[in-house]
Amino acid sequence: MAQIFESLVIRHTHRLPAPEGSAGAGTVVARQFDAVLASVGFKLSAELLERLSGLSEAAVVHTARRTLPVVREMAGDHVRHNSYFIDFPANVPATEEFWTRCVTEALGDKASRGKVLAQLTRGAVDLLSLPAYGRYQHTYEEMLAAQDELIASAGDRITVLHLGRDLDTELGALYLALAGSTTPLNEDDLRDLRTLAQRCALDPQPERIPVRENRAVINEARLGVGADLLLDTVTDVLRLACVLSGGDVTLQEPTRFRSVPRPLRRGLLAGLDAVIAANPAKLADVHTHREPFKRLGERLHPHEYPRWPHAADVFAVARGEKEARSFDSRIEELLTASDVLGAVKLLESAPGRLFRALDLLLRGAAGQEERDAVIAAAVRVAPDVSGRVVLSVREHLHNRARESGRSRIFVNRRGRAWVTPDARPPVPAGDRDRLIAALDAEIRRRLPAPGRLLLDPAVLDVALPLSGRATAAGLGVLPRGSVSEVDGERLRFFVYWKETERRTDYDLSALLLRADYSTDSWLSYTALRGVGGRHSGDITEAPDGASEFIELTLGRVRGSFIVPQVNIYAGEGFEETEESFFGFMLRDGEQKGRPFEPRSVRMKSELRGAGRVALPLVFRRGDHGRWQAKWLHLYLTGITDANRVEENQASVSMVVRALVEREQLTVRYLTGLMADGTAPVEQWDGETVPDEPVTYIGLVRPEGLHPDSRVITPENLRDLIPA
Structure with a gap:
């Protein structure tokens, strides 16, 4: 268990908890450890190297054995990355030449000759039926032997591991940081918080836990050790019930509630009762999630516990047996009657909802007097609105003028994106500017004095991470909308996946767009060679794991945008595979090396979104011909099977344009x-x-x-x- 906790600290902080062991002369072994780390793009800080040098050789070896697997996985080097073409990127054939070769070899094979001849008579050949197609034709060791060594470069990535404090202190600090986060965590970070909460449930807690999903996983741990639950809404209890049933804590997906043991049942009902007893008006919140509450009531049997009558009221409201008018219905009634001032007055009791409704209220106002009242109310409640919501509205207002008449992009919590025309009337520029100035002042007031x-x-x-779900887990990953420089002559993408149960075929592709976002060309299994690029070859199954690569010489690319994408051609989704991740490497022109070299990895992110087409990021040609990366972390719905870059280029282009042209707060x-x-x-x-x-x-x-x-x-x- 200690090793699991150490890996959490290393991944989240790039610090190694203070190594323990007897004193000794570990200098030589420590330097050897540092050299091995360098081969995967990591190094020890001077302070950490000094600390290890003062320990015994056995203690240093023990530390190295626990640390190396963690950093190798961070860079994606924990698996074997083979390529279909053994000496990729050299000697990649043209697509038609390669397919013809596969057919010729199949005709020369007695076992497959008859099947291929029959297909040829019908005018089409199934590539998957050809013995030489889609499966590695050489071992990983043979591929290594065919590649030259990587030439070291000053541009290779170096990630420094710093000396941390003792493990208990590091874990306590990490728990407080994740639990008290002001923005929602991504799924991986939320899972790590759940692990830490089991250990830290009785330890000091953050002053505030503003994110409801965080509170739910912490309550699960507290329920298990008999500590008081952190509840202030009925939805807090519903989220906790979802966690206990292994369901979706965000409440975006339906949860099949399990049978609840009596002690946990009593804990949930007592929590519901206390929330409503303190504020009966919170019964109205049940309407937002009526169906889940009805299903939960079937598991909790509230009628068996008459001492908690307020809890029974919750389920009576869900079943429609008790009236509790919802806040949203009252707002909707006022807006339907064009009573903007009445809606504003009511919304002042819920500052966050008022902020989220500002655009709608300003558009619905009958004139300047009503718009002035909306703005005045926003200024009054601003101190009571979370910083994340203030910043989100500030970003929205900044883009509002630019979006009018254009397309709008929507991204849900699972990264699925779609674009629609923007038919909203504009918000008057003067009102927008006044609000922006007020929000800037509010944010400035909240920022701590940083000193120097x-x-x-x-x-x-x-980009500011206004939601952790806008950032995938991994190494060198930045939030959606971030822009970073690309320094290197050769850009190489990679995808790795390992199927869980059924044959799974992922296809790495790159769509090249012109400045107006029209298609210039693409690289994929149907276009192995293109302007400035090479594809490593199609792999169509991954029982033991599989990799695909695309390399581009940036100086030879014609287009203005390079959009790498991962298409699910067949099999398991990104959330179903045993493992799947994407990344990119940068190399100088003279560097050689294997298809995958961890030292050249600039980014590696997990693929765990909803949809059948993944868009991790886009590369765009900036000023003076320099390339930049803009981070997307998006997924398109796609189709059930046979997703291909040729078929989705229009939808990809629209999504890329909408996000590239949107400006994020940074x-x-x-x-x-x-x-x-x-x-x-x-x-x-x-x-x-x-x-x-x-x-x-x-x-x-x-x-x-x-x-x-x-x-x-x-x-x-x-x-x-x-x-």
Whole structure:
């Protein structure tokens, strides 16, 4: 179990909990450990290397054996990445030439000759029936022998592992950071919080747990140890019940409730009773999730517990036997009657809902007087609205003028995206500008005094993580909408998947778009060679895992956008496979190496979204011909089988255009607000580290920072979002 907790700390913080062991002369082994780490793109900080050097050789070896599997998995190097064409990217044939070769070989094979001849007489050949198609024709070891060694480059990725505190302290700090997050966590982080909550349920808790999903997994742990539950709405109890049944804590998917043991049943009913007893008006919240509450009541049998009558009222409302008028129905009635002022007055009691309805209220207002009242109400309640919602509305208003007459993009909690025409009337520019100014002032008021602020310029265009679900788990991953520079001559994508039960065929493709988002060309299993690019070959099953690659020489690409995508041609979805992930590598022109080299991996992210087409990011040609990556983390519905880049190019183009042209709030925005105050902002030169404590914001943590410094990197970027 200790190793599982250590891996959590390493993945989330890039710190190694202080190694333990007897004192000794471990310098030689520590340096060997550092060298092995370098082969997968990691290194020990000077402080950590010094600490290990003072331990016995056995202690260093023990530490290395526990650490290496973790960092290898972070980079995607824990599996074997073979390629169909043994010396990829060299000697990739043209598609027609390759298919003809497969047919010729099949005709020369006695076992397959008759079947292929019969297909030829019908005018079409099934590629999957050809022995040489879709399956590795060589072993992993044979592929390694055919590849040259990777030539080291100064541009290779180096991720530093820093010295952490003892394991208990690191776990406590990580628990508080995840539990108290001001933004929702992604599925992987929420799973890690659940693991930590089982250990930390009776330990000190965050002052506030603003995210309801976090509260639910923490309540599960607290229920298990008999601690008081953290409840203030009936929906908190419903979420907890979903967790206990292994269902969806976000309530987006239906949960099949399991039979609940009596002790847990009593805990849930007592919690519901206490919430309603304290505020009977909260019965109205039942309407939002009536059906799940009805199903839950069938499992809890509230009639058996007359001492909790308020809990029974919850299920009576769900069944329609007791009236509790919902807040939303009252708002809808007022808006239907064009009573905007009445709706605003009622919404002031629910500041978050008022903020989410601002656009609708401004559009529904009869004139400037009513719009002034809407804005005045928003300013009054702004201090009571969560920072995440304030920032989300600020971003919405910024894009509002730009979106009018264009397409709107919607992304649900599971990353599924769709685009629709924007038919909304515009919000008057003056009203929009007044609201933006008020929201900027509110955010500026909430930002803590950073003291001396040290800023890595590379982080300025990273989008604020207003939802953790806009970021996939992995290494070097940035939130949706972030922009980062691409420094390298050769760009190589990769996808890996391993099927769970049935044959699964994922197809890595790249769509190349012109400046107007029209299609220029693509690379896929049907187009193995294109302008500046090569595909590694189609793999059509993955019982032992499979990889596909695409390499592009950026200087030879004609288009303005490169859109890598993973299409599910057949088999299991991204959430059904045993494992699936995507990433990209960058290499200089002279570098060789295997198809997969962990040192050259710039990003590796899990594929775990809803939909049959994954769009991890888009590369766009920026100023002076320099390439940038803009992060998408999107999934398209696709079709049940046979998704192909040729068939989805129009829908992909629309989604890419909508998100590329949308402007997100970034670190630049928040640090700009800080600079408006008293905090001096210094740009880090990449070398000089101050002796005094600073607030550092950057892509990676520099070595040698004062121990009392506050450090913000992509791993804890959510800490920038004010409460």
